Every structure is written in structure tokens, then in C-alpha cells.
Amino acid sequence: MEDYKSYSQAIRMLRVSLVDQLENGIDFLLELLSSREVLNRDDREVVLGLPGPRAKVRKLLDIVECKGEEAARTFISIINQQQQKTHNLIPTEDSADQPQSKVCSKIMQKHKEVLSRRSESMLYYNTRHGEKIPFSEHYVNLLLVSGHQGLERKRHEVLTFGLKRLSMQQESTKHGQITPAKLFSSVAGSRPVKKVLVTGVAGIGKTMLVQKMLLDFGNNKDHLAFDFIIHLTFRDLNLITKPINLKELVLRKNRHLAKELDQILANDNKLLIILDGFDEFRHYRSCDIDAFVTEPDEDGEVAEVVASLMLGELLPNASVLLTSRPAAIGYIPVDCIDRFVLIAGFSMKEVQDFFQRYFQDHAFAKNMFEVVAANELMLTLCYIPAFCYIMCCILKESQDLAGESPKTMTDIYVQYLVALLRSHTQDRAKSSLNDQKEGASPQMSDVVLKLGQLAFLKLMDHQTLFYGSDQDVACLVGYGLVSTFLDKTVAQEPGCTEDIYSFTHLTVQEFFAAVYCAMTDHPLPDALQHKTSPGEETCKGHLDLFYRFLSGVLSERNANLLSRHIGLRCSREKVETYQKRIIGELRDQCGSGAQILNNLHCLFEQQDPSLAQAFELEGLRVNVSDEALSSMDYNAIKYFLNLTEGNISELDLTGTNINCEALKDLQPHLLRCERLWLGENNLDMNTVHVLADVLQLSECMTHLGIGWTDVSDEEMLVLSSAMRMSHMLQELWMEGNRVSYRGLFSLKDLIPSPLSKVVAIWNDLNDEDVEALTVSEGGSFVLRFTDDVVWEEWGRWVLARCEVSSNEKLVTVLCKVCNISIHCLEILWAKGFYKRLRQLIKNRIAQCTEDDMRRKLEKFENVLSS
CATH class of the missing domain: 1.10.533.10 (Death Domain, Fas)
Structure with a gap:
């Protein structure tokens, strides 16, 4: 026992x-x-x-x-x-240490051989039919970060991840770097790690990590304490349309385990089940189930079997490794997950290693990496292994095509398209050129448009997997070029097989969709702004990159490149229609202060300085708040601001994770700002010194917001010295910080002139401090909720932000604004504000599909209802 x-x-x-x-x-x-x-x-x-x-x-x-x-x-x-005559069912002290039977050991070895054989070749991007690439020749270690790394899912996941990736690379020790062999190792004194969720953006290497684990296990190179690993992919599970049990699922691709499967499943504490690609599961929204499957031979819908495994209702002692893109993790019952692991992709050293393995020539690989390192955009995206391959492909095949280094995402993908068409269809292109003096054969452009149509239709339906039985896919069968851009796997079912296709990378699908919209008579999308509900984070931002690609394809330089090398042409009328639309959108947003970031990227993709002539506004308002800005975002913002002249009426950088380097980079434009909002960013002393320089040099800044930035007295003394030298700032909003009487007293001689108002609610002050800071004759410290006019304006601003925020961001804001004493709720403005806020929360709860988020929202509803 x-x-x-x-x-x-x-x-x-x-x-x-x-x-x-x-x-x-x-x-x-x-x-x-x-x-x-x-x-x-x-x-x-x-x-x-x-x-x-x-x-x-x-x-x-x-x-x-x-x-x-x-x-x-x-x-x-x-x-x-x-049962004594055969064997005890329950191991005794005498039998517990007995070695496994020879039959079981033989099956274990057979299974490892099968896993090794299946995993030894890399299913690589654009691999030609019959071509095998040994896994060891191209696999590069990935950075795995332990801990629940929440991503803002309201933006495109590849774009959202950029800044977070770089920060995690620099702080990998802090976040807890982990090796594949230690995924299921528990810390001393903590509960066992049984369920592990591995997340990462498209192309980051989730499936490669699984393949590496299977290969090492098969070759006895890892230290995972398992007797057996069962590997299931959701691409295969998608083909199952009738009730099935776990034993049948396992045996579909592991018939060699049939005789010993009952014993393997009975000893489930030595079993690892890998479920790869949850985001590709047709039924991933249906895993919140009430009916469980509890026995391996009990039939159930495939979603019930999967959910029962994850929740521990089926094989409760088995270990489960689940992989998924961030977009789908809201549908995973995270309460059952013991460890969250994020694949952070390549570091710069690993990018260099990848280049060496790809080019197989040290000097040439070094030169190619230097080309990429000189382009910030290309270097930033190379942390994604799939994109790193795209860059290598372009550098190998298309150095003579573009004439200059790519400046935008679209530039890169247009060159990628041309390079692969040239590489994979060289013989056909040569024969076509014998008959035509112009660039490419009609068939080449026809296939590109057919692929574009497939990409567009499926993108609109949030689909990344396509089946051979689908009519949109069937029309492409027979074209040799299809395998260049679509990965194909074959799933076997009793009595039939099914071909499953996907674009080599999610961004490739988005690019082809944009090419289709630009180069055909298909009308442009109705609007550049998305109409999804603010609370539905998994949908918001779904088309961000598609719109950027569309803008880039409709630019003159890329349109010419596609026409010259592929024979694709877009009408001048469509280009002009698009440019008028983007300018109109930007003009409206700059006038109203609406969110503007994705349209700034669309303008950046155009790379047409002449468009700046259309920006003639009385007040230029640039709102990029509530986004974790990456280096690509800052490039787009700077590009736009460089095109404009005169003062910037308002620049809103609230909640953007801005740091010292980014603020210093934007400094020439900050000097043009009349109102600058930097709230909800962590402003350390170095960042405060940059801001102090701006205050000192600016001749137009009248309003500054630094609420909830964690500044204390020391930072406030630096800022007050700068304000004293410039005498320009009129209003300072600094609510929710750690400033005490000492820090605020340093501002007292600046009130009422030039400072007419200092809003410092929710700082480190007691009642005596508040009385001592009372200022008469004009200007004032706003330290309590007493001025209805001031706080009504503040309430309207908060509500406006909450209405367009994701649920995740809404909870962050609620943590701040619900910190209010009971007696304040009797004030007229507060009654109306919190009533409207409570109604907003109720609406979000009704729309929320994530259990954990719903509970958080309900908590705040209860606070405001009490």
C-alpha cells in the first residue's frame, strides 16, 4: 500500500x-x-x-x-x-518495487521508436513534396517563460506580443525561464504540476516544442518522468463527428498499444497526454461542459472527452500538456491549470543561430543577419520563428527584386510572395516567358487571386483551417503553386481520409486576403474601424493587420512590384478611393480624440508624404491610449507626427507602458503638445527627468496628466522644479499616486499662477494635510470630491474610456475608481456617475463569455450595489 x-x-x-x-x-x-x-x-x-x-x-x-x-x-x-491465484490488484510492499513486465517494457520501447520516427523530420514552411529536413538541423531553442502572462486580446496577437516579448527577454530571470524537461516539475512544498498550458502567438513554435519533446522522449534524451506520451492534435479531432471514447482516440494512430492500453491508462500517473492546437479546435467554445466522461471506454462527444481530460474527471492522475494561441485561452477552464507557460520565441542570439542553420555558410549568414539588424521592423518581428524563416527566404531569393530594404510589413510580405513564386515555379515561369514578354504567366496571378479569395472568406469567419471537402479549397486542387503557401496534412479516419490545409502563417493568410481585396473588383471593406462589442476581446483587433496589409498593397511602390513580377493590377480609382477614406477617418479621429493607432499604421504602410497635405485641423488630437505600444507602434506615431506641423492640441498616452527611452524618442513632438496625458504608466525617476526636461523647454504645454503612475515625493520635487522654471503649466492631474504633504507643498507657491488646479485625490494625505494645503484666491488643490464641476468632467472622461475598453482594461479602471468612501456617494455628481458605471458593468456581465472575467465584474457590481 x-x-x-x-x-x-x-x-x-x-x-x-x-x-x-x-x-x-x-x-x-x-x-x-x-x-x-x-x-x-x-x-x-x-x-x-x-x-x-x-x-x-x-x-x-x-x-x-x-x-x-x-x-x-x-x-x-x-x-x-x-485474485490471489493470478496477481494482486493492489500492490503490496513486496510487489511494489518489482520491475515492469517484459511485455510492457517491449511496448514502451516500440512506442518510443514510433514517436522518434514520426518526429525526426521537420514539417517546415514551404517544404517541397517528398523533401525531409532533419529536425536537428533547424531546431533552435525557444524562450519559455513560466507564469500567467495575460495578453490584451483586443489587438492582433502578433502585434500585441512585440513589446511584451522584448521585455520578457530582458527579464527572463524575473519571470522564471523554464526548460521543456522541467515543465511538470513542481517546486518543493507546492502541489504537483499535472495540467500545463503552453501559449504563444501564431508561428512562435508551439508545435515545434511538442515535436522536440516527442523526439527527445523517443530517443531517451529527456528527463520527463513518464512511461508513455500520447500525442493528439485538434486538427485530427476536428474530423470526428460522432461520439467516441478515449481508448478509440488513442488507438486511431497508436494501434501498436492495443494489447497494453488498459494497463497504460490504469497507470495514468505515469502518462502524459499532449493536446496540441486548442485554438484550431472546431468546438473550442464548447468545452465548458456539465456532462463528464469518467471512463476511457465511455463514449461522448469529442468536446466532452477533451474537457473531461483537462478537468481531471477522466484519468485524474494523468498529466496533460495543452497548447493554444492566446485568442482561444478564454475558453479554457483555467482553474484546472497548474502551470502557465508562454513561448516567447527567439532571442537575438537565437535569431543569429537560426540564420547560421538556414544559410549553412557562416560568412554569408552573418552578412544577412546584419541586413536584418539594420532594419528595426525586420529585427523586431524575427522573434517569431515562422517570420524568421520568411526573412531568410526573402534574403536568399529576392535581393535583386526590390532595390531597397523593406520599410513596412507589406513591403516584406510582397517581397516574400514574389520570392517564393520565383523559387518554387522557376521552370514554369521560364516556359511562360518564352511565350510572353511580360513578367509572369496568367496562371500564376490566377492562383494568387484564388488563394486570396480563400484567405479573405475564411478570415472573415475567423477560420485558419480549411478542409479538402470545402468547395473553396477544392477549386485550388491541381494547382502546383498551392503547396507553396498552404501547409497540408492528411487525417485518416476509418474508411476515409481528409486533407487539412492552412496558410504557412496566420499573417500570410491576412496578406493574401488583402491582395484579393486590392487586386480584384471586390469592394473595399465598409469601414476601417471595427464594429465589435468592446467587451468581446477575442474579436476586437481581428482585422488590424489585414487593414494594414490592404493599405500597403494599395500603395504605389507595392502595386508596381506586384504588377511587374506577378501581373496583378489594381485600379487607380480604388487607390484614390482608399486614400480618401483613410484621410477622412484620420481627420475625424484627430478632431474628436478617438482611438487612432491602427489608422496610423495604415498611413505608415502607404509611405506617401503627400497625403499629409490633407491634414489641416484647428486642433490635432492624437489618442493612442490603452494600448501596450511596441517599437512598431512608435514608428507609426512618429511618422504621422513628422508629417504634421504646428501645435498638438492633445496627445493621450494613457496606459501605454511608455518608458524612458520611448519618451525621450518622442521628446521633439512632446514639446509641441498643449495637453499631455501619461496616466497609468509606471514613471520611474529616469522617465520623470525626461518629462521634466519637456516641461522646462516647452512653450505651449498647459495640461499634464500623471495619475496612477506610482510617483512619490522625490519625483514630484523634480517636476515642481521644472514647472517653476517654465511657468507654462496650468493644470496638473496626479490622482492615485504616493505623494505626501511634502511633495504637494513644493507646488504651493505655484498656485494660483501659473497652476490654477492640482488634482491630487487618492494620494498619501491625512485630514490635517488636506487642511494645510487649502489655497484661496483662485487656484486650488483638489484633494476631495467636493467640486461638482471638476468631478463631473472627470466622471465623463472615465466613463468614455470604460465604454470602449476591453473587459480586462475595464477591471483595471474599476480597481481605481471604486476606491471611494461611502459618504462621497451622497454627492450629486457621484450618484449619477456610479449609477451609469454600474449599468455599464451589468451590460458587460450579460455579454461576457469568460467565467473568470465575469466573476471579477460581478465583484465590482456588488461593491457598487451595496
Whole structure:
């Protein structure tokens, strides 16, 4: 019994084996248990009333386990006595350390050989038919970061991840770097790690990580403490349309395990099940289930089997590794996850390593990396392994095509398209050139448009997997170029096979969709702004990159490149229509202060300085708030601001994670700002010194917001010195910080001139401090909720932000604005503000599909209702 903490646990862990071994003698066993008073008459009748011997055994096990440890001990004693002639069902001290049977060891070795053979070749981007690339030649280690790294899912996941990736690379020790062999290792004193979720953006290497683990396990190179690993992909699971059980799922691709499968599943504490690609699962939104599958041979819908595994209802002692893109993790029951791991992709050293492996020539690889390193955009995106491959492909095949280094995302992908068409269709292109003096054959452009149509239609439906039986896919079969841009896998079902396709990378699908819209008569999308509900983070930003590609394809330089090399042409009328639309959108947003970031990227993709002539506004307002800005974002913002002249009426950088380097880079434009909002960023002393320089040099800044930036007295003294020298700032909003009487007193001589208002609610002040800081004759410290006019304006601003925020951002704001004393709720402005805020929360709760987020929102609803 030393293998188990209790007799009840032994019954739970051996449940599968017990069902198999007791089904033929269940009636006799019931008699024995009744005679020993383990079961009463009612218990016996309940068991006998069930159909089939296996169902009877399962019910018996449930009853015995519920009766406690003594009943379980008697039960084990009885069945061991009955089975003594063969072997004990429950290991004793004498049998616990016995080696595994020769048959089981042979099956283990056979299984490892199968996994090694399946994983030895890399299923690589654009691999030609029949071509095998040894995994060891191209695999580069990935940075795995342990901990729940929440991503703002309201933006395109590849774009969102950029800044977070760089910060994690610099702070990998802080976040907890982890190796694949340690994924299931628990920290001393903590609970065992059984369920691990590995997330990462498209192309970051989730499936490559799984393949690496399988290969190492098969070659006995890892240290994972498992006897068996079962690998299931959601691409295969998508083909199952009828109820199925776990045993059938395993045997579909592992028939060699048939004889020993019951024993393998019975010993589930030595079993790892890998579920790869949850975001590709057709039913990933349906895994919040009420009906569980509890036995390996119990049939259920495939979503029920998967959810039961994740929740531990099925094989409760097995370890499960689940991989998914961030877009789908909101549908995973995260309460069951013991460890969250984020794949952060390549570091710069690993990018260099990848270049060396790809080009196989040290000097040439070094030169190519230097080309990429000189382009900030290209270097920033190379942390994604799939994109790193794209860059290598362009550098290898297309150095003579563009004439200059790419400046935008679209530039890169246009060159990628041309390079691959040239590489994979060289013979066909040559024969076509014998008959035509112009660039490419009609078939080439026709296939590109057909691929674009497929990409566009599926993108609009949030689909990244396409099946051979789909009519949109069937029309492409037979074209040799299809394999250049679509990955194909074959899933086998009893009696049939199904071809499954996907673009080599999510961004490639978005690019082809943009090419289709630009180069055909298909009308442009109705609007550049998305109409999704603010609370639906998984949808918001879904088309960000598509719109940027569309803008770039409709630019003159890329349109010419596609026309020259592929024979694709877009009408001048469509280009002009698009440019008028983007300028109109930007003009409206700059006038109203609406969110502007993605349209700034669209303008950046155009790379047409002449468009700046259309920006003639009385007040230029640039709002890029509530976005974690990456270096690409700052490039787009600077490009736009460089095109404009005169003062900037308002620049809103609230909640953008801006740091010292970014603020210093923007300094020439900050000097043009009349109102600058930097709230909800962590402003350290170095950043405050940059801001102080701006205050000192600016001749137009009148309003500054630094609320909830964690500044204290020391930072405030630096800022007050700068304000004293410039005498320009009129209003300072600094609510929610750590400033005490000492820091605020340094501003007192600046009130009422030039400072007419200092809003410092929620700082480190007591009642005596508030009284001592009272200022008369004009200007004022706003330290309490007493000025209805001031706070009504503040309330309107907060509500406007909340209405367009994601649920995740809304909770962050609620944590701040719900910090209000009860007596303040009697003030007229507060009553109206919190009433409207409570209604907004109710609306979000009604729309929310994520359990964890719904609970957080309900918590704040209860606070405001009490």
C-alpha cells in the first residue's frame, strides 16, 4: 500500500483496471461485500438495477469510495483474496518495487521508436513534396517563460506580443525561464504540476516544442518522468463527428498499444497526454461542459472527452500538456491549470543561430543577419520563428527584386510572395516567358487571386483551417503553386481520409486576403474601424493587420512590384478611393480624440508624404491610449507626427507602458503638445527627468496628466522644479499616486499662477494635510470630491474610456475608481456617475463569455450595489 496514501486513493487510481477485472464476477462480489456488511440492501439493489456488468462495477466503486477508508480497506482485502491465484490488484510492499513486465517494457520501447520516427523530420514552411529536413538541423531553442502572462486580446496577437516579448527577454530571470524537461516539475512544498498550458502567438513554435519533446522522449534524451506520451492534435479531432471514447482516440494512430492500453491508462500517473492546437479546435467554445466522461471506454462527444481530460474527471492522475494561441485561452477552464507557460520565441542570439542553420555558410549568414539588424521592423518581428524563416527566404531569393530594404510589413510580405513564386515555379515561369514578354504567366496571378479569395472568406469567419471537402479549397486542387503557401496534412479516419490545409502563417493568410481585396473588383471593406462589442476581446483587433496589409498593397511602390513580377493590377480609382477614406477617418479621429493607432499604421504602410497635405485641423488630437505600444507602434506615431506641423492640441498616452527611452524618442513632438496625458504608466525617476526636461523647454504645454503612475515625493520635487522654471503649466492631474504633504507643498507657491488646479485625490494625505494645503484666491488643490464641476468632467472622461475598453482594461479602471468612501456617494455628481458605471458593468456581465472575467465584474457590481 505504500504506493498510495489511502485505500480510497488506490481504488480511484486503479479504477480502469478494476472495471476490466471485476465485470465477470460482479454478482459474486456483491454477495461477499454484503456478507461483510460493506454494502447494505439498498446499495446492492442500486448496483443490480443498472444495465450491464461494467456499469455495475463503476457504481459499486463509487459507493465503496463514499463509505470511507474502512470500507475501502475491506473491499481491497476481498478482491485481493479472490485474485490471489493470478496477481494482486493492489500492490503490496513486496510487489511494489518489482520491475515492469517484459511485455510492457517491449511496448514502451516500440512506442518510443514510433514517436522518434514520426518526429525526426521537420514539417517546415514551404517544404517541397517528398523533401525531409532533419529536425536537428533547424531546431533552435525557444524562450519559455513560466507564469500567467495575460495578453490584451483586443489587438492582433502578433502585434500585441512585440513589446511584451522584448521585455520578457530582458527579464527572463524575473519571470522564471523554464526548460521543456522541467515543465511538470513542481517546486518543493507546492502541489504537483499535472495540467500545463503552453501559449504563444501564431508561428512562435508551439508545435515545434511538442515535436522536440516527442523526439527527445523517443530517443531517451529527456528527463520527463513518464512511461508513455500520447500525442493528439485538434486538427485530427476536428474530423470526428460522432461520439467516441478515449481508448478509440488513442488507438486511431497508436494501434501498436492495443494489447497494453488498459494497463497504460490504469497507470495514468505515469502518462502524459499532449493536446496540441486548442485554438484550431472546431468546438473550442464548447468545452465548458456539465456532462463528464469518467471512463476511457465511455463514449461522448469529442468536446466532452477533451474537457473531461483537462478537468481531471477522466484519468485524474494523468498529466496533460495543452497548447493554444492566446485568442482561444478564454475558453479554457483555467482553474484546472497548474502551470502557465508562454513561448516567447527567439532571442537575438537565437535569431543569429537560426540564420547560421538556414544559410549553412557562416560568412554569408552573418552578412544577412546584419541586413536584418539594420532594419528595426525586420529585427523586431524575427522573434517569431515562422517570420524568421520568411526573412531568410526573402534574403536568399529576392535581393535583386526590390532595390531597397523593406520599410513596412507589406513591403516584406510582397517581397516574400514574389520570392517564393520565383523559387518554387522557376521552370514554369521560364516556359511562360518564352511565350510572353511580360513578367509572369496568367496562371500564376490566377492562383494568387484564388488563394486570396480563400484567405479573405475564411478570415472573415475567423477560420485558419480549411478542409479538402470545402468547395473553396477544392477549386485550388491541381494547382502546383498551392503547396507553396498552404501547409497540408492528411487525417485518416476509418474508411476515409481528409486533407487539412492552412496558410504557412496566420499573417500570410491576412496578406493574401488583402491582395484579393486590392487586386480584384471586390469592394473595399465598409469601414476601417471595427464594429465589435468592446467587451468581446477575442474579436476586437481581428482585422488590424489585414487593414494594414490592404493599405500597403494599395500603395504605389507595392502595386508596381506586384504588377511587374506577378501581373496583378489594381485600379487607380480604388487607390484614390482608399486614400480618401483613410484621410477622412484620420481627420475625424484627430478632431474628436478617438482611438487612432491602427489608422496610423495604415498611413505608415502607404509611405506617401503627400497625403499629409490633407491634414489641416484647428486642433490635432492624437489618442493612442490603452494600448501596450511596441517599437512598431512608435514608428507609426512618429511618422504621422513628422508629417504634421504646428501645435498638438492633445496627445493621450494613457496606459501605454511608455518608458524612458520611448519618451525621450518622442521628446521633439512632446514639446509641441498643449495637453499631455501619461496616466497609468509606471514613471520611474529616469522617465520623470525626461518629462521634466519637456516641461522646462516647452512653450505651449498647459495640461499634464500623471495619475496612477506610482510617483512619490522625490519625483514630484523634480517636476515642481521644472514647472517653476517654465511657468507654462496650468493644470496638473496626479490622482492615485504616493505623494505626501511634502511633495504637494513644493507646488504651493505655484498656485494660483501659473497652476490654477492640482488634482491630487487618492494620494498619501491625512485630514490635517488636506487642511494645510487649502489655497484661496483662485487656484486650488483638489484633494476631495467636493467640486461638482471638476468631478463631473472627470466622471465623463472615465466613463468614455470604460465604454470602449476591453473587459480586462475595464477591471483595471474599476480597481481605481471604486476606491471611494461611502459618504462621497451622497454627492450629486457621484450618484449619477456610479449609477451609469454600474449599468455599464451589468451590460458587460450579460455579454461576457469568460467565467473568470465575469466573476471579477460581478465583484465590482456588488461593491457598487451595496
